[in-house]
Amino acid sequence: MGIKLNCWEVKQCGREPGGRRQDLGTCPASVENRLQGAHGGANAGRACWVVVGTLCRNCVQGTFAKKIQSCENCDFFNLVKQEEGEEYILAVHLLEKLD
Ligand code: SF4
Numbered sequence: 001m002g003i004k005l006n007c008w009e010v011k012q013c014g015r016e017p018g019g020r021r022q023d024l025g026t027c028p029a030s031v032e033n034r035l036q037g038a039h040g041g042a043n044a045g046r047a048c049w050v051v052v053g054t055l056c057r058n059c060v061q062g063t064f065a066k067k068i069q070s071c072e073n074c075d076f077f078n079l080v081k082q083e084e085g086e087e088y089i090l091a092v093h094l095l096e097k098l099d
Pocket of ligand 1: 007008011013014015016027028029030048054055056057
């Protein structure tokens with residue numbers, strides 16, 4: 001198993017703390033510490049699909065229910081799923097950590 005990368009490292013969005021693109025503020029996935037360590041990521045870096053208001057595609061995304069369809073087509077989402085295999089945490093359990 002290689003190094004587990006966070007979404008901002010794979011997507012190179014620059015929207016993590018200290019990143020080059022802060023025009024919309026810092027992406028909430030990169031600072032969501034309730035998901036620290038989920039799938040081996042930093043904050044929600046490997047669980048960004050359950051975080052409200054992430055900044056993918058340069059606009060503020062909605063809730064899990066609103067964005068999951070596009071996340072399911074996201075290469076990073078599918079990479080994490082593939083890398084985690086049986087250790088993949090279902091969204092329902094990730095969301096419990098955000099309650
Ligand atoms: S969720 Fe999207 S915008 Fe936010 S840090 Fe990850 S790749 Fe960047």
